[in-house]
Amino acid sequence: MPIIKGKVIAAFGKYIKVYHDTTEYNCTIRGKLLKKQLNSSPVAVGDNVEISIGNDGIASIEKVLPRRQLLSRPDILVKGKKQVIAVNLDQLVIITSTKDPQFKPGLIDRFLICAEIEKLQAAVVINKVDLADPKEFLVYAEAWESAGYRVIFTSALNGSGLTEFANLLKDKSSTLAGHSGVGKSSLLNAIQPQLNIRTKQISKTSGKGVHTTTSVIMHPLTFGGWVADTPGLKVFGLSGATRSNLCTFFPEMTEHDDCRFNDCVHLNEPDCAVKAAVESGNISEFRYNNYKKIYEQLLDLKSWQF
Numbered sequence: 001m002p003i004i005k006g007k008v009i010a011a012f013g014k015y016i017k018v019y020h021d022t023t024e025y026n027c028t029i030r031g032k033l034l035k036k037q038l039n040s041s042p043v044a045v046g047d048n049v050e051i052s053i054g055n056d057g058i059a060s061i062e063k064v065l066p067r068r069q070l071l072s073r074p075d076i077l078v079k080g081k082k083q084v085i086a087v088n089l090d091q092l093v094i095i096t097s098t099k100d101p102q103f104k105p106g107l108i109d110r111f112l113i114c115a116e117i118e119k120l121q122a123a124v125v126i127n128k129v130d131l132a133d134p135k136e137f138l139v140y141a142e143a144w145e146s147a148g149y150r151v152i153f154t155s156a157l158n159g160s161g162l163t164e165f166a167n168l169l170k171d172k173s174s175t176l177a178g179h180s181g182v183g184k185s186s187l188l189n190a191i192q193p194q195l196n197i198r199t200k201q202i203s204k205t206s207g208k209g210v211h212t213t214t215s216v217i218m219h220p221l222t223f224g225g226w227v228a229d230t231p232g233l234k235v236f237g238l239s240g241a242t243r244s245n246l247c248t249f250f251p252e253m254t255e256h257d258d259c260r261f262n263d264c265v266h267l268n269e270p271d272c273a274v275k276a277a278v279e280s281g282n283i284s285e286f287r288y289n290n291y292k293k294i295y296e297q298l299l300d301l302k303s304w305q306f
């Protein structure tokens with residue numbers, strides 16, 4: 001039986017889609033693989049796998065190659081259980097829109113913390129610049145850039161920023177994250193029209209709050225790389241964050257760590273280098289204020305509902 005190496009592009013329970021050389025195979029999972037990993041997803045979007053095609057034409061997954069990274073979220077239905085979003089990722093690309101739905105910079109900061117917890121590179125895309133003056137968003141863009149994140153302004157509608165967006169994804173394995181309706185699927189269609197992903201139609205009768213993309217699907221990019229389109233991700237785990245380590249998930253704060261106390265959390269301590277940097281304008285006030293807000297909330301939180 002010939003063995004084919006491929007990548008999992010969709011997984012609904014036992015129904016798995018594997019991509020190899022422009023062909024999609026509908027695969028089943030061997031029972032032994034299911035038994036091996038009862039507690040976690042034995043096969044997830046982004047997995048590199050080996051499949052065989054039987055004489056009956058049925059493709060089955062023989063082997064899942066080791067994962068180098070895993071992005072999961074708490075299962076909303078089963079307490080304590082995790083749902084794998086995608087694996088083997090290089091970066092989280094956070095998509096937001098200038099309007100419709102409303103721009104929420106605080107939410108982006110929370111997504112950025114999630115990326116830091118997962119040790120994923122992150123970038124921010126501000127889409128729908130055709131609907132507003134990009135100048136309004138510069139203060140946020142500068143804050144994220146000075147924290148080390150790439151920020152791109154795009155419009156899937158008029159094409160601006162699409163070359164930068166494609167370059168951001170090129171040769172990497174990325175997951176898009178962001179609220180429903182910000183234009184995640186539209187941006188992918190705009191850089192690679194043959195994907196032809198379903199997007200929300202502009203119509204008065206279309207149901208509000210209904211996700212157009214309903215499950216995580218990985219798409220191969222013709223210019224190199226993979227990108228997972230997601231339904232607006234609503235919950236992210238925060239298991240790695242505590243009040244004492246929260247500041248380590250703000251890269252610009254770890255750069256200013258010559259505070260008087262080693263365990264300074266940069267709130268009320270004397271001789272705090274972070275507070276000094278906020279006062280001198282080296283750390284953005286908006287990021288610091290968000291840090292304080294999140295610090296306050298952190299005691300009661302296990303996950304974020306976006």
Ligand SMILES: Nc1nc2c(ncn2[C@@H]2O[C@H](COP(=O)(O)OP(=O)(O)OP(=O)(O)O)[C@@H](O)[C@H]2O)c(=O)[nH]1
Nearest residue numbers: 155156157181182183184185186199200212213232
């Ligand atoms: N004006 C404008 N509209 C856009 C732009 N990008 C997307 N849209 C519109 O925004 C709506 C939502 O776009 P989608 O691509 O379906 O959004 P999504 O983020 O994939 O949403 P979910 O799949 O529900 O998570 C559609 O009506 C798009 O036509 C843009 O740059 N400018």
Ligand SMILES: [Mg+2]
Nearest residue numbers: 184185212213
């Ligand atoms: Mg979508």
Ligand SMILES: [Zn+2]
Nearest residue numbers: 259264266272
């Ligand atoms: Zn400090």
